[in-house]
Ligand SMILES: Nc1nc2c(c(=O)[nH]1)N[C@H]1C(S)=C(S)[C@@H](COP(=O)(O)OP(=O)(O)OC[C@H]3O[C@@H](n4cnc5c(N)ncnc54)[C@H](O)[C@@H]3O)O[C@H]1N2
């Protein structure tokens with residue numbers, strides 16, 4: 575049986591990142607840079623004042639008073655300071671040529687004809703130097719960076735309005751299957767349940783700044799194949815849930831196995847039955863229907879797959895290490911992902927291991943990974959923990 579690691583490698587081997595394209599900076603949030611962005615200008619662009627006050631030449635301040643020779647406001651061209659004078663200067667305004675320090679208003683009498691200074695400044699005081707943040711040619715955001723508002727601000731600040739990034743948004747089609755499924759708000763007939771996987775998966779997809787479209791299909795392989803074939807024409811990735819195990823109505827497997835999509839068990843719990851392949855060229859990941867299984871499969875397989883398609887240089891998520899608050903058990907030969915409550919380096923189990931326990935999933939904030947070879951782990955053992963708080 576494939577380990578989760580081997581299955582993930584099989585998926586990632588098959589996927590390549592979307593081609594990079596030139597896109598406007600303002601719509602590039604969350605995209606992955608395909609090239610270093612280097613600044614064509616220094617930042618600050620010119621020496622400027624960090625304070626509202628007076629610019630002067632320190633050597634001219636032999637007493638405490640200087641005549642005031644005009645002002646330099648933000649947005650005005652660089653002035654020249656006449657010898658023996660102070661010049662009003664506003665925060666962000668160019669330092670007048672010849673000045674070598676700034677005295678804030680608070681250390682003066684705020685005079686307009688002449689100014690009296692109560693605290694002698696030091697050389698260079700309150701001057702923000704040209705290029706002290708970034709020099710021409712410095713990297714503002716490196717290749718592989720996922721553009722955050724901070725990166726975007728830095729790129730905008732050096733005057734660049736377009737970036738070369740891997741094309742997004744990715745369009746992901748989330749398809750739930752099962753004759754028993756009803757949407758929240760609908761009446762439940764005997765044997766029916768409310769559908770929750772497509773909402774969960776779509777929101778997890780959107781959390782990665784990709785687009786998600788949801789749909790639900792009943793247990794009819796022909797109808798399902800027709801639907802998935804249609805979705806493949808306008809999707810970068812398809813995710814299905816349900817219908818992949820050994821039942822008599824396992825519709826996803828029935829529809830897709832004949833087309834060469836791989837179905838098989840992965841040595842993990844939850845999430846044992848999985849499927850992966852391509853439908854008319856579009857990658858398709860088939861997740862089990864149990865809600866916790868679908869969630870764990872997203873974290874372990876779908877998120878890395880989507881991140882690889884989006885061009886992330888390190889698509890695989892990283893667990894943290896934490897210490898077990900108490901003993902935990904697991905079946906032999908399967909990596910177990912228990913629901914946990916994590917705080918301050920310690921994790922405890924949240925209810926049972928069942929893959930149907932969606933209430934427990936909502937109450938937890940972490941998945942506790944119990945290695946395949948372990949059946950009992952003592953309190954105090956260090957384990958991998960996958961934090962769920964930021965999903
Ligand atoms: N004989 C066997 N039976 C099962 C096996 C097995 O190896 N042999 N594996 C079990 C495991 S493990 C899992 S996981 C499930 C996976 O089953 P499917 O992927 O075929 O999923 P379904 O049968 O369609 O549904 C399972 C369960 O989840 C509920 N479900 C399905 N879709 C949704 C949805 N969109 N929202 C909320 N809940 C959903 C469904 O009602 C079922 O209760 O198979 C085991 N059986």
Ligand code: MOO
Pocket residue numbers: 842843844845846847862864867928929930
């Ligand atoms: O492996 Mo299934 O995903 O336990 O419930």
